[in-house]
Amino acid sequence: MSQWYPVMLNLEGRVCVVFGGGAVAERKTQGLLDAGADVRVVSPTLTRVMKQWVSEGRVRWIEREAEDSDVFGATLLFAATDNRAVNRRLAETARELGVPANIADDGECGDFIVPAVLRRGDLVLTASASGTGPALSARIISELAVKYGPEYNESTQALKAIRAIVKAEVGNSEERRELLRAAVSDDALEEWRYSPWLRQDKAQLIERLRQRAHDRKG
Numbered sequence: 001m002s003q004w005y006p007v008m009l010n011l012e013g014r015v016c017v018v019f020g021g022g023a024v025a026e027r028k029t030q031g032l033l034d035a036g037a038d039v040r041v042v043s044p045t046l047t048r049v050m051k052q053w054v055s056e057g058r059v060r061w062i063e064r065e066a067e068d069s070d071v072f073g074a075t076l077l078f079a080a081t082d083n084r085a086v087n088r089r090l091a092e093t094a095r096e097l098g099v100p101a102n103i104a105d106d107g108e109c110g111d112f113i114v115p116a117v118l119r120r121g122d123l124v125l126t127a128s129a130s131g132t133g134p135a136l137s138a139r140i141i142s143e144l145a146v147k148y149g150p151e152y153n154e155s156t157q158a159l160k161a162i163r164a165i166v167k168a169e170v171g172n173s174e175e176r177r178e179l180l181r182a183a184v185s186d187d188a189l190e191e192w193r194y195s196p197w198l199r200q201d202k203a204q205l206i207e208r209l210r211q212r213a214h215d216r217k218g
């Protein structure tokens with residue numbers, strides 16, 4: 001096949017249906033909850049963690065085997081049962097109904113696969129080996145977790161504020177781009193974290209960015 005197309009989805013409040021209640025279904029559900037989706041799980045059994053989510057009202061449990069009608073109205077479907085024939089049938093039903101599907105035991109038979117993910121605030125790092133070796137994706141993400149530590153939670157917050165100021169204050173698009181490129185170097189991000197007052201003083205902030213842009217050009 002040709003290559004997978006990467007994308008970031010807005011799943012806030014969207015109905016996503018997960019079939020199966022094992023370790024794989026739990027991992028997919030966790031990712032969906034992180035994205036604010038409205039998750040329904042169809043499975044006769046659930047892991048301990050998933051039962052906890054049900055009791056907290058975070059997930060709706062349909063306690064039985066999959067039925068075709070479960071697919072109606074789903075924004076996304078995840079077939080993660082341990083029954084190949086059931087997963088394949090769900091893939092077919094999803095295709096007929098135009099619901100994008102993820103098939104845990106046969107990625108290419110579905111419409112999308114799930115990468116390994118690291119979240120640092122609004123920074124989302126993902127890795128995918130396109131199904132050739134998901135353990136490689138997971139390894140790369142654990143390496144990135146060391147390079148991009150929890151301090152990036154704050155960096156994304158600071159950057160959001162800084163970018164809003166630059167967009168409001170700098171009319172020239174070429175200059176805006178130069179300032180915003182200068183705002184994301186390692187030491188610039190560190191400066192924003194340690195000098196939050198800079199975000200309060202627009203004139204000083206722009207001046208500091210101009211210096212940085214100038215130094216960058218060398």
Ligand SMILES: C[C@@]1(CC(=O)O)c2cc3[nH]c(cc4nc(cc5[nH]c(cc(n2)[C@H]1CCC(=O)O)[C@@](C)(CC(=O)O)[C@@H]5CCC(=O)O)C(CC(=O)O)=C4CCC(=O)O)c(CCC(=O)O)c3CC(=O)O
Nearest residue numbers: 104105107113114115116128129130131132134135137138
């Ligand atoms: C195609 C894809 C479809 C999809 O699920 O979307 C798929 C398919 C399959 N995975 C299998 C096995 C394993 N999957 C993992 C782990 C993850 N799998 C994930 C995604 C994907 N897995 C999609 C490709 C994405 C990509 O390539 O990047 C991750 C990244 C994301 C997530 O699931 O949330 C998550 C890591 C999260 C993290 O830790 O950060 C481990 C590692 C472990 O468990 O330690 C193993 C054991 C080692 C091994 O087998 O390689 C099997 C064989 C099952 C069997 O043998 O029966 C199949 C089916 C097949 O390939 O035949």
Ligand SMILES: NC(=O)C1=CN([C@@H]2O[C@H](COP(=O)(O)OP(=O)(O)OC[C@H]3O[C@@H](n4cnc5c(N)ncnc54)[C@H](O)[C@@H]3O)[C@@H](O)[C@H]2O)C=CC1
Nearest residue numbers: 020021022023024025042043045065066080081082104105
């Ligand atoms: N994509 C991935 O990341 C991975 C995929 N896999 C594949 O995913 C499948 C599931 O793996 P696990 O979660 O470890 O299996 P598991 O055996 O822990 O869980 C299977 C779940 O499916 C449910 N189930 C069985 N028949 C069903 C039906 N007809 N309708 C609804 N639910 C049904 C069971 O009750 C159970 O909750 C495996 O068969 C394996 O091939 C395995 C590891 C990783």
